[in-house]
Amino acid sequence: MSEQPLGENTRAVHLPPAPVPRQEPLGTPVWRSATYAFATSQEYADVLGERMPGYTYSRIDNPTSDGFAAAVAALEGARVGGVTGEAFASGMAAITGVLLAYTHAGAHVVAPAAAYGGTYGLMSELLSRFGVTTDFVDMTDPARVRAAIRPETRLVWAETLANPTMAVADLPALAEAAHEAGALLVVDSTFATPVVCRPLEHGADLVVHSATKYIGGHSDATGGVVVGRPGVLAPVRAVRLHTGGALAPDEAFLLRRGLETLPLRVRRQCDTAALLAAAAARHPAVARVDYPGLPDHPGRETAVRLFDAGPEGTRFGAIVTITPHGGPEAGMALADGLRLAKVATSLGGTHTLAGHIASTTHRQLDEQALAAAGIGPAAVRFSVGLEDADDLIHDVNNALTALGRIGERDGAFNS
Ligand SMILES: Cc1ncc(COP(=O)(O)O)c(C=O)c1O
Known part of the structure; x- marks a missing residue:
């Protein structure tokens, strides 16, 4: 069978791929591809089935966004080790990811009376419709937190520095109270950043950031991230895949660049x-x-x-x-x-x-x-x-x- 010369449009679509350099790029490459081609159907099935590492689709994983999440995890987990991250499209998407991962109808959350307004609204207006109740208490008083914890409490939610009073959460006391009850301590550390405080060193199970703020640092990108040990983070990743709140690669580029300074x-x-x-x-x-x-x-x-x-x-x-x-x-x-x-x-x-x-x-x-x-x-x-x-x-x-x-x-x- 003779080879038929390819038409102009086909040649335009099937351009030779751009080279992937062997040398480490010091600027973060932006991988905009939404999808990836496989050599065989078996490889496609194995990567999608998580039997083989690789990339299939950017809502699931994207190298630029993964690189950003790993970089935040490296800073937050500098002294505890073994920490990974999941990147989200905004701080609120990250917070939603954690709440949906660890609550269910009948579950209970203890959160700060002075919680960030978006978090307060999500818990009090949206989660409540799905049978999740939240008690908002003074987080600076571990005794009150302890008193608010019930057998159904799955999460104790804290903010390292509260908005706008800059109240400081006593993280080890909160971690102890949460863990005694079989709950997790989740800390929104947006105001602190890993430069000021690293909650994982003080007993937190997960740390959440609105990367839109200090991490990006130039008011030009929106994103969020959750970091913690892989076993604790896995349900959060599952929610990210279900709900589609993935961080876009262009934003991940800006946010990762922000981390350097x-x-x-x-x-x-x-x-x-x-x-x-x-x-x-x-x-x-x-x-x-x-x-x-x-x-x-x-x-x-x-x-x-x-x-x-x-x-x-x-x-x-x-x-x-x-x-x-x-x-x-x-x-x-x-x-x-x-x-x-x-x-x-x-x-x-x-x-x-x-x-x-x-x-x-x-x-x-x-x-x-x-x-x-x-x-x-x-x-x-x-x-x-x-x-x-x-x-x-x-x-x-x-x-x-x-x-x-x-x-x-x-x-x-x-x-
Ligand atoms: C403490 C805190 N957490 C979360 C968020 C939500 O982040 P985003 O706006 O990136 O969704 C904000 C936003 O102001 C915040 O201040």
Whole structure:
């Protein structure tokens, strides 16, 4: 049978593949292929059946996304070893993955009263429809957590540093309480990053991150990741495959690149945050500053005990909540008076971001609930970026001083 010359379209589709270099690329290659061709049907069946390593389809596994998850696992598990990761399309997809993996109708979860709003909503509005109940308790008090645990409790959910009060979770005490009851301790460590604290070293079974924040670090990519030992992570992987919340390779590229500068960025952001917190605490227009690096913060001792001490001492995170005197309008005026810091949602990027808490991230909470969560009506959360500390402090001081002047003029903020 004579060979028929291939037509133009066929030749265009069946182009020679791009070379795969033998040398290690230092920039992360982006594997955009959604599907992979096999030499034989047997190989296809074996890879899909997980009898042979390989890639079949990007919703299942993607080399760029897997590389990102493995890199986070290497940082979180640096001292405990044997840790792997699963990458998700967002922090919320990662949180959903863990919750669906470890709960079922009739199961119970103990979670922070001050949990991130998305997590709170997922647990209270969505999971509750499937018969999973959640008790939201003060996580800084292990006795209350212990009291909330029931025989059906499958998960104790904690946040290393809570939003926006920067309450510090006593992870070993929470791990002990969870494990005694046969439950897992899951820690959302988005605010801490593995630079500040590595919860697996303190008894956590799984660590979750919104990689959109510090890990990516430049406010240009959305992603999430869960890390833990392979046996604990396997059910989370199964949910990821079922629900399809896989991380896209382009995002994985950006997030993995962010990891290379994570320690440099986060240390610098923490140092600037400490200076800003101290400066704000001295300003007469300020009623309160929440930052665990300050001597009067209730979580300081726990942070010193659990957080990475490093050669330059403990870092306490880079979120500072500044509460001026007055009501909600004082908080909004403070945020609006800033020139360098941007009024925006999210955190962990190179730009300093500020937001009035009661009218934005915690708008669902009434005055009483805000007070119970330790949030003043005028509180403004700052995610400290990479600007020079002096410039940022100058910006915040100016906005606070202007606020003081307005308050003196019309008494508006003295409520
Ligand atoms: C502590 C925390 N966890 C999870 C998330 C959700 O992450 P994402 O926005 O990537 O879904 C956020 C987002 O703000 C967060 O602050």
